[in-house]
Amino acid sequence: MNIFQLLFVPLCAIGALWSVLAWRRGRTNALGGLFWASVWTAGALVIAVPDITSPLAHLFGITRGSDVIIYLAILAGLAACRYFYNRYRRLENVITHLVRDFAIRDAKTSPKEFQEGHV
Amino acid sequence: MNESQAKLPADVWVVVPAYNESARLGNTLKDLLTVAQTVVVVDDGSKDDTYDVASQYPVWVLRHVVNLGAGAATQTGITFSLKGGARFIATFDADGQHDPADLPVLYRVLQERNADVVLGSRFVGEAIGMPRARRLMLRVASAAAYFLCGVWVTDVTTGLRLFNRRAAQSVHIKMNRFEHPIDLLQQIARYRLRLVEAPARIRYSADSLRKGQRTWGVFRLGLKLLAEELLQ
Numbered sequence: 001m002n003i004f005q006l007l008f009v010p011l012c013a014i015g016a017l018w019s020v021l022a023w024r025r026g027r028t029n030a031l032g033g034l035f036w037a038s039v040w041t042a043g044a045l046v047i048a049v050p051d052i053t054s055p056l057a058h059l060f061g062i063t064r065g066s067d068v069i070i071y072l073a074i075l076a077g078l079a080a081c082r083y084f085y086n087r088y089r090r091l092e093n094v095i096t097h098l099v100r101d102f103a104i105r106d107a108k109t110s111p112k113e114f115q116e117g118h119v
Numbered sequence: 120m121n122e123s124q125a126k127l128p129a130d131v132w133v134v135v136p137a138y139n140e141s142a143r144l145g146n147t148l149k150d151l152l153t154v155a156q157t158v159v160v161v162d163d164g165s166k167d168d169t170y171d172v173a174s175q176y177p178v179w180v181l182r183h184v185v186n187l188g189a190g191a192a193t194q195t196g197i198t199f200s201l202k203g204g205a206r207f208i209a210t211f212d213a214d215g216q217h218d219p220a221d222l223p224v225l226y227r228v229l230q231e232r233n234a235d236v237v238l239g240s241r242f243v244g245e246a247i248g249m250p251r252a253r254r255l256m257l258r259v260a261s262a263a264a265y266f267l268c269g270v271w272v273t274d275v276t277t278g279l280r281l282f283n284r285r286a287a288q289s290v291h292i293k294m295n296r297f298e299h300p301i302d303l304l305q306q307i308a309r310y311r312l313r314l315v316e317a318p319a320r321i322r323y324s325a326d327s328l329r330k331g332q333r334t335w336g337v338f339r340l341g342l343k344l345l346a347e348e349l350l351q
Contacts, residue, residue: 081350082350085346085350085351086350086351089347089351092295093293095185095187096187096191096295099183099184099185099187099191100183100191100194100195100198102184103161103181103182103183103184103195103199104181104195104198104199104202106181106182107179107180107181107199108174108179108180108181109177109178109179109180
């Protein structure tokens with residue numbers, strides 16, 4: 001095992017354990033706990049046994065399994081960026097419209113008698 | 120009556136977005152009211168008493184309950200002005216950089232050149248006390264704006280603008296903060312509005328120079344615009 005594997009396999013194992021504990025303590029639901037435990041476990045496996053991804057890579061005509069992981073991660077990251085950016089913009093628009101409607105509803109002008117004292 | 124003493128008609132509404140401008144807003148409104156009859160101040164969630172200062176003058180005062188940004192405040196003023204029946208809508212900075220005497224000039228230019236939108240440009244007019252670095256930055260910003268919008272303007276970040284009603288109804292500022300000048304230019308190009316520039320006198324003070332974020336904001340907005348184009 002190399003230094004990267006020595007460091008990150010235990011870290012991923014801790015991550016998987018943390019996810020299970022979070023589920024057991026009610027801080028997340030079963031689906032969330034299971035999902036993240038699976039992600040950390042898969043991460044530990046891929047780091048500990050890199051060749052495990054080779055069959056998947058060969059299926060797509062790619063030489064190295066790590067390249068498949070990187071490509072998928074980039075695509076997933078871009079899709080997530082797009083999804084969350086759109087959610088953020090929709091939320092920003094809702095807030096803007098609400099604040100604007102309140103501002104217009106509560107618009108004030110100074111009383112006419114006060115206006116005559118100015119300009 | 121020369122142009123510097125001309126008063127705008129009552130159907131020209133002047134929108135003044137303001138954020139934390141209690142120190143300067145009073146003087147700005149005092150000068151503006153010698154030229155404009157209908158003024159709309161939009162307090163963009165200020166932390167000082169900008170709202171109270173504006174309330175002392177014969178102007179409409181609106182307040183955002185939270186700070187949204189100059190673009191959002193401008194659009195709130197435009198929306199309110201359209202509801203109020205404005206035939207022309209101007210925007211004017213609250214910090215005293217602009218000269219109210221330029222508003223009748225914009226109005227005349229809009230009428231004479233049959234334009235939909237007139238932008239007051241410090242490069243067509245005068246920029247008093249503008250540092251050389253800021254001048255260069257604005258030139259670069261114009262080039263960037265042309266690349267992003269296909270519209271060439273000499274003064275991208277100007278807050279001095281005049282719209283006719285048709286133009287004000289067509290555009291809707293979606294970018295809340297200092298990206299909104301580019302948002303406006305993009306919509307002006309998209310809706311094929313007739314755009315001209317007119318001279319504007321901009322006076323820089325120590326306070327206004329500290330607002331350098333507006334210039335840098337043009338470049339930040341490039342990133343936000345890219346995100347808008349690519350991620351939406």
